[in-house]
Amino acid sequence: MKISAQAFITRVRTALAFRFNLNADQHGFDDIDQSIRDGIEIRGTNLWVLMLAIFIASIGLDVNSTAVIIGAMLISPLMGPIMAIGYGAGINDYELIKKALGNLLVCILIGLFTSTLYFLISPLSTAQSELLARTTPTIWDVLIALFGGLAGIIASTRKEKTNIIPGVAIATALMPPLCTAGYGIANGSMDIFFGAFFLFLINCIFIAFATLLLVSYIDPPHKRFVSEAVGRKVKRYIYAVVFATVLPSIYLAYGMVTREVFLSRANEYIKKELVFENGFIAKQSISADERLIDITLVGQKVSDERLIELSKKLEIYRMPNAKLIVHQTVIKELDETRLSKTLLTEVLNSTQQTFDVKNSQLADLQNELAKLRAQQGKQNDYLQEQKKIFDELVAQYPQIEKLSIAKTNEYQTKPAAASTVLLLNLTSKKSLSREDRRKINAWLKVRTGVDQVKLSINMH
Structure with a gap:
């Protein structure tokens, strides 16, 4: 069965309309209107939550904690007045716009006051990476705010509430730049203040603009009648603000991209071209703004002709008007x-x-250990020898019960001399005669090879 081209196109349109239909789960217009109007007021609980969120975000920026910053963005009530501005512009309700602007102004002043107060009393003064990242807005911040705002207003018009709103709050990051602006005030840095506050305004404007676009698409019945002249005038103001925000962002984004491209090409140039057989790069510095490559060489001197040739190669790496500066520290015959x-x-x-x-x-320890082992062996031999002497004496004189024996040195002053003496102390059951003592003394001299033996006998 053949299908005509017209029928095929109709089917495709029907399928796309079904898939991309925003009316399927859309809330009633009255409910949408009431929900947006309820989110305008910043007083009471919302005001306290705002101040606490500002403190939390400021601390997160101060200690460079992404998790803390995300937590502050989740509890911030800033989205309400901003979306109300876009909604008011979409339904021509200028009183709603004034009210939302007034509440947003209160939020801004409270946010700047609270964050400035925190950074004035904080002992930490170094600008961390999370803080510095909010000082240079680009076209990508515009796109994030636009797409985030569209996601936010779509979620606000749905019957079933999802996690889209918290996700939009994190993606568009309203709190951090406002707190960073307070840091700029506290530290007297107007560059940081204006950069961060401009990023905050970008987020506000494009979230509101995204809300206006969607409200214009769904065309709620709450539109108020205004003359065509007033309508055109309001639209001109809106588009003028949008373009006035976009153009500086595009310029800043162009500068950022240009710097990143230059850095990438410069690093490739250094890696491939600045390779020297008898020298090496000790230091390098690349300035994208000045289009300058500054290196310090250590080694044999590179000729001026070679340096001129290297400078010409900058154009090959698509870095026209770039400049190569080479400082040389010459070391002869560097190999x-x-x-x-x-x-x-x-x-x-x-x-x-x-x-x-x-x-x-x-080796010393091993020698000491060998000596100790030798001494231990001699000591064991000495003890065994003493035991033999005791056994031999008991065999000759059974009345002997104990024997203490020691070989020592004896020193004399007159005449000055030193001799080896064997000292014995015997314990006997019966007394030993003088002859027995003489025989024991003579036997010990022969047995031990000692000239002097001093014998002491105790009776048991």
Whole structure:
């Protein structure tokens, strides 16, 4: 069965209309209108929550904590007045716009006062990366605010509430730039203040503009009648504000992209072209704003002709009007291979010296251990010899019960001399005669090889 081209196109349109239909789960217009009007007021609870959120976001920026900043954005009530401005412009309700603008102004003043107060009393003064990231708005911030605002107003018009609104609050990041502006005031930095406040205004304007676009699309019945002249005048004002916001953002984005491209090309140029056989780059500096590549070379001198040739190659890497500056620290006959070998030799020598010291210490310890073992062996032999002497004496004189024996040195002053003396202390059941004592003394001299024996006998 053949389908005509017209029927095919009709089917495609029907399928697309079904898929992209915003009316399917849309809330009633009265409910949408009431919900947006209820979110305008910043007083009482909302005001306290705003101040607390400002404090939390300021602390997050101060300590460079992304998680804390996200938490502050989730509880912030800033989205209400901003969306109400776009909604009021969409239904020509200028009283609603005035009321929403008044509440937004209160939010801005409270936010600036609270964040300035915090940064004035905070002991931390260094601008962290999370804070500095909010000082240079670009066209990407415009797009984020526009798409985020569209997602936010779509979610606000749905029957079923989802996590879209919190996600929009995080993506569009209204709180951080407002707090960063307070940091700029507290530290007297107008560059930071104006950059951050401009980012905050971008988010506000394009969230409101996105709301206006969707409200114009769904065309609620709450539109108020105004003359065509007034309508055209209001639209001109709106578009003038939008373009006045977009153009500086495009300019800043162009500058940022240009800098990133220059840095990328400069690094590629340095990596591929500034390679020298007998020298190396000790320091490099790239300035995208001045279109300048500044390097410091260490090694053999590079000729002026070679430097001119390298400068000409900048155009090959699509960096016209860039300038190469080379500072040279000349070291004659720099040989990287020899230098590497020398360094390796020094490391090995140092390691060998440490190894030799440890080996020497180990050898000393082994010698000491050998001496101790030898002394222990001699001591064991000496004790065994004493036991034999005791056994032999008991065999000759059964009345002997105990024996204490020690070999020592004896020193004399007159005449000055030193001799080895064997000291014995016997314990006997019966007394030993003088002859027995003489025999024991003579036997011990022969048995031990000591010339002097001093014998002491105790009776049991």
